[in-house]
Amino acid sequence: MMRLTFPRVVMVLTGALLLTYAFAIAPTTTSERRSGAATAEAKAPRPRGPFPPAEKTFIGVMTDKGPHDFTPVDSFTAAAKRSPQVMLFSEGWASATFDRTLFDRIRDRGMMPMLGWEPWDYRLDERARQQKLTAQEIDRIRSDQPSYRLSRIAGGEFDSYVRSWAEGIKSLGYPVAIRFAHEMNGYWYPWCELVNGNEPGDYVKAWRHVQDVFRAAGATNVAWVWSPNVRYTDLTPAISTYYPGDDYVDWVGVTGYYGKYDFAPYLSFDEVFKKTITEIRTFSKKPMVITETGASDHIGRKAEWIKDAFQTLPRYPFIIGLIWFEVNKELDWRIVSSPAVSTAFADAVAAPRYQVTWSPDVFLRTKD
Structure with missing residues (x-):
């Protein structure tokens, strides 16, 4: 026991x-x-999307105030009777440092930020305009900026600056778009290969280098938007010569306006865009965005142009967005320019195709 x-x-x-x-x-x-x-795990946010959904086209806006003052956006929204889903704003390399608040202000209004990222000193352009110089003189001054020559960008001289933006955008934690060095086929910017001592091939090298810096920083929440201007003449180089390749582009864009032309009193949406869109589609099948457009009323046909534009868009199912230039600059491009124009725009974007919602937890559609 x-x-x-x-x-x-x-x-x-x-x-x-x-x-x-x-x-x-x-x-x-x-x-x-x-x-x-x-x-x-159930509460953790899961990506919704894609943005925009199939057979949908988002509406965006660009103003001269950007996210510093939303008064023009509020006026645009009231006239359109709906909120835009994307806001394009510009920042120049000479003076702009990454500022998260600008992106968050746009996000907080239910819009995706699209950064127009411009490697130049835009203040030279502003001073030239204040001096009331001719258009030719302004273009010469703004395009001649050796400090921002493409070879210097591709050679890494701006890497610390680019990296600071990459790290900042990565920290946002939601998707944004970057339209880098747009309208590269025009002679009015210093990143065009026809001016500023640039050489053929320099644009693609600069584009790829900037994006490689972002990739190295882990900034993968970006849709890269490559955006030439519409071609008005065949005398300029083929747009394909500036294309960085599908591996370096998420959305292709194109800029074009119905303004006051010396050679035609009126140009429809197709007359402005179709030729360039067709050319781009020969070398890229990426989703397309009309990254800047607007219409003037110099012969009283602005409302008609808007109606035609939005009736034409569905013929291009690969166009996933249109950004309106809501600025009175040189000509009054705004939809608030008259009640008739506001009504035409509101009626057009009321169609189901343009009923789109953006939120920070979407993922961006990068295929047709």
Whole structure:
């Protein structure tokens, strides 16, 4: 017969407690942990999308105030009777540093930020305009900026600056678009290969280098938007010569306006865009965005042009967005320019095709 001593009693009680924990308490705790993990997983935000959905086209806006002042956006929204889903704003390399608040202000209004990222000193252009120089003189001054020559960008001289933006955009945690060095086929910007001491092939090298810096920084929440201007003449180089390749482009864009032309009193949406769109589609099948457009009313046909434009868009199912230039600059491109124009725009974007919602948890559609 085993004599019960105090040490043995302690051992027995300890063993009993351990068995009780193993068979009763521990399974409950583990179950609670698993349940809690499952709940946390269920609550974790999952990407919604794609943006925009198939057979939909988003409406965007660009103003001269950008996210610094939303008054023009509010006026645009009231006239359109709906909120835009994308806001394009510009920042120039000479003075702009990454500022998260600009992106968050746009996000907080339910719009995706699209950064027009411009490697130049835009202040030279502003000063030239203030001096009331001719258009030719302004173009010469703004395009002659050797400090921002494409070879310097491709050569890494701006890498620390580019990296600071890459790290900042990565930290946003939601998708944005970047339209880098747009209208590269025009002679009015210093990143055109026809001016500023640039050489053929320099644009593609610069584009790829900038994007490689972003990739190295892990900034993968970006849709890269390559955006030439419409071609008005065949005398300029083929647009394909500036294309960085599908591996470096998510959306292709195109800029074009119905304004005041010397050679035609009126140009329809197709007359402005079709030739260039057709050319681009020969070398890229990426989704397309009309990255800038607007219409003037110099002969009283602005409302007609808007109606025609939005009736024409569905013929191009690969066009996933249109950004309106809501600015009174040189000509009044705004939809608030008259009640008739506002009504035409509101009626057009009321169609189901343009009923789109953006939110920070979407993923961006990068295929047709």
